[in-house]
Amino acid sequence: MTLFGDTRMTSNESSRDAAGSFAHLSIAALGRGYRKGTFTARKVVSAAIAAARRLNPSLNAFVSIDEAGALEAADRADLELGQGLDRGPLHGVPVAIKDIIDIAGQVTTSGSAVYQNRIAERDAAVITRLREAGAVLLGKTVMHEFAFGITGDKSVHGPSRNPHDPTRLSGGSSGGSAVAVSAGIVPLALGTDTAGSVRVPAALCGAFGYKPAFGTLPTGGVGDLAPSLDHVGIFTHDPDDVRIAMEVLTGASYDTGDVPRDMRIAWIDPESFGPIDPAVANRARVFLDGAGVAVDRLFLDGVDALFAPFTDIEYSEAYVVHRAEFRGLAGRIDAGVLQRLEGGGAIPAWRLIEAQQRRTALTAQVRELLGGHPLLALPTATMTAPLFGVDSVAVGGRWVQLRPSLLSLTSLWNLAGFPALSVPAGRVAGLPVGLQLVAAPGSEALIFALARKLSSQTAAQEGAHS
Numbered sequence: 001m002t003l004f005g006d007t008r009m010t011s012n013e014s015s016r017d018a019a020g021s022f023a024h025l026s027i028a029a030l031g032r033g034y035r036k037g038t039f040t041a042r043k044v045v046s047a048a049i050a051a052a053r054r055l056n057p058s059l060n061a062f063v064s065i066d067e068a069g070a071l072e073a074a075d076r077a078d079l080e081l082g083q084g085l086d087r088g089p090l091h092g093v094p095v096a097i098k099d100i101i102d103i104a105g106q107v108t109t110s111g112s113a114v115y116q117n118r119i120a121e122r123d124a125a126v127i128t129r130l131r132e133a134g135a136v137l138l139g140k141t142v143m144h145e146f147a148f149g150i151t152g153d154k155s156v157h158g159p160s161r162n163p164h165d166p167t168r169l170s171g172g173s174s175g176g177s178a179v180a181v182s183a184g185i186v187p188l189a190l191g192t193d194t195a196g197s198v199r200v201p202a203a204l205c206g207a208f209g210y211k212p213a214f215g216t217l218p219t220g221g222v223g224d225l226a227p228s229l230d231h232v233g234i235f236t237h238d239p240d241d242v243r244i245a246m247e248v249l250t251g252a253s254y255d256t257g258d259v260p261r262d263m264r265i266a267w268i269d270p271e272s273f274g275p276i277d278p279a280v281a282n283r284a285r286v287f288l289d290g291a292g293v294a295v296d297r298l299f300l301d302g303v304d305a306l307f308a309p310f311t312d313i314e315y316s317e318a319y320v321v322h323r324a325e326f327r328g329l330a331g332r333i334d335a336g337v338l339q340r341l342e343g344g345g346a347i348p349a350w351r352l353i354e355a356q357q358r359r360t361a362l363t364a365q366v367r368e369l370l371g372g373h374p375l376l377a378l379p380t381a382t383m384t385a386p387l388f389g390v391d392s393v394a395v396g397g398r399w400v401q402l403r404p405s406l407l408s409l410t411s412l413w414n415l416a417g418f419p420a421l422s423v424p425a426g427r428v429a430g431l432p433v434g435l436q437l438v439a440a441p442g443s444e445a446l447i448f449a450l451a452r453k454l455s456s457q458t459a460a461q462e463g464a465h466s
Helices: 027-036 042-057 067-082 125-132 175-182 200-207 239-250 278-289 307-332 334-343 350-371 404-409 412-416 444-466
Strands: 061-065 094-098 134-143 188-193 208-211 229-238 264-268 296-297 375-379 392-395 397-400 418-426 431-438
Touching: 027 042, 027 067, 027 134, 027 239, 027 412, 042 061, 042 067, 042 134, 061 175, 067 134, 067 278, 067 412, 094 175, 094 296, 125 134, 125 229, 125 239, 134 175, 175 188, 175 200, 175 229, 188 208, 200 208, 200 418, 229 239, 264 278, 264 350, 278 375, 278 418, 307 350, 307 412, 350 412, 350 431, 375 392, 397 404, 418 444, 431 444
Parallel strands: 094 134, 094 188, 264 296, 264 375
Antiparallel strands: 061 134, 188 229, 208 229, 208 418, 375 431, 392 397, 418 431
């Protein structure tokens, strides 16, 4: 087991293409290569290990690499496939795991000094499913402490860094997983999302980041933050890989035929939620328009006030989960994380009850909206990746606090529990922008179909200009 400490930026190597010859092959392409004998799982996993070692000093994506375990799993996959035992699309595919998800026999720190010696006794439910599918568990990724932060820079392991510019934030709390995929180290990574912790780092780093409907992926063996808001989510660098991974992990089948020609999508004006960088909003909207589907523009009244009740629910639940750590261990917790945790204990019961009532009303309102427009679209984040060390930024001509601004477009869908996918939508000033697609539970196939259409059109345009 290779353990990485608080790795500081010692290299200028930050290119997304620096990971090696398998860096951006899709899950499907890897599977074809394995089954045709073009290359082996051992060769792919060895390249991923080498890439993680090479890039981690500059990007700090990984807490640890289970080199021996990963190579053993890769060899087993090669043997099984050679003998005709095919476990499906993830057989032999390297996967990175957020360090809040238990892997038996490995430490799960949740990004905190409090848990540096906590060894998991058994696999989390999602890890069991990955093992059964023949996936290769490469290592644990860096995360914001207790998953209670959207910037990804507060961890006992140091900050994860954006692969497009290591002087900028990766986003969090699942920042290391987003970096591992965007940098081309692995084609698939697991994260968790309570307020946007998969989708925001996906948008800032230029990956696909999917938060399924609440309860779709099991959270057993995954550290809690706010249990009624927590979701296990995934990162990929290919739109079809989102569908493939979800089918494997859930056992469900998602029909991803063409986007219906008569479907009308609702573009939710992001200014409904507050200030946004106009260049980011425009980039996301232009990207959506490229799909050639009918789009209606909607402005939602009152959603800008929803962050307060969301915060009351999140903070209250996080306080209940982590209050034991306050007793004698507060000095080992990041000051900002501790302040938010302690703040949850000061929220009166009437505010929490009121917040839950507003949550119920909101969910009904969103369901009604999705009745007329089966897909909703809006930017994923209000800005591109900020520089390290800032608490407030100028967005849309106004100074805003970084945390609520980064979460303003994503937390609503955690309250409602609806599936949401961040799709890479191009760049502004060289930094990635994400487009967020939202559907009602049961309509996930529409999200996957539109993501594929958008991405294939982008690829065709890039090919025409190359």
